Amino acid sequence: MGIGFRGNTYLKSITQTSANASRLESSEKKLTTVVIYFQDAPQKVGGLTTYVIYGMYYAAGERLTLYNVDLSTLYFANPVGTAKNGTIVALGVEAE
Numbered sequence: 001m002g003i004g005f006r007g008n009t010y011l012k013s014i015t016q017t018s019a020n021a022s023r024l025e026s027s028e029k030k031l032t033t034v035v036i037y038f039q040d041a042p043q044k045v046g047g048l049t050t051y052v053i054y055g056m057y058y059a060a061g062e063r064l065t066l067y068n069v070d071l072s073t074l075y076f077a078n079p080v081g082t083a084k085n086g087t088i089v090a091l092g093v094e095a096e
Contacts, residue, residue, distance in 0.1 A: 006032070006093070006096050007031075007032060007093040007094040007095055007096050008093075008094045009091075009092075009093065009094075010029070010031055010034065010090065010091070010092040010093065010094050011089075011090070011091050011092075012024050012025075012089075012090050013087060013088065013089045013090075014076075014087070014088050015085050015086070015087045015088075016041075016043065016076060016077060016078045016085055016086045016087075016088070017078075017085050018077075018078060019077050019078050019079070019080045020077060021048055021075040021076065021077045022075065022076060022077070023071070023072055023074060023075055023076070024071050024072075024074065024076070024088070024090055025071045025072045026072060027072055028070055028072050029070065029071040029072055029094075030068075030069070030070050030071075030094070030095040031066075031068075031069055031070075031071060031092040031093060031094055031095060032067065032068060032092070032093045032094075032095050033065070033066075033067055033092055033093050034065070034066050034069060034071065034090055034091065034092030034093075035063055035064070035065050035090070035091050035092065036063065036064040036065075036066070036088060036089070036090045037062075037063050037088070037089045037090075037091075038058045038059065038060055038061065038062050038063070038064075038086060038087075038088060039060065039061075039086070039087040039088070039089055040060050040084065040086060040087050041060050041078065041084040041085060041086035041087070042057055042058065042059050042060055042078075042079055042086065043057070043058050043076050043077065043078065043079070043086045043088060044056070044057050044058075044076070044077045044078070044079050045057075045058060045064065045074060045075070045076055046074070046075060047073065047074075047075060048075045055075075057079060060086070068095070071090070076088055
């Protein structure tokens, strides 16, 4: 039995330079699987309500794996009071 392959590889990296929330993608980007790596500083991850990010904190070196997600719905920010800018790297498979 053969293995079926679908979707292109997705790879993107951004560096947060403030506590303001930003996204990896500003328009729809659906992925079947994505691993998000918080490279060098903690990050806050979640949705956005009235320009205030809500969600969870991830420490430098942690990974977050998501399935069947639209990356344009996720927001990232340096936690308030963090002195270091955080780099986020996302590697995934695009949905077809």
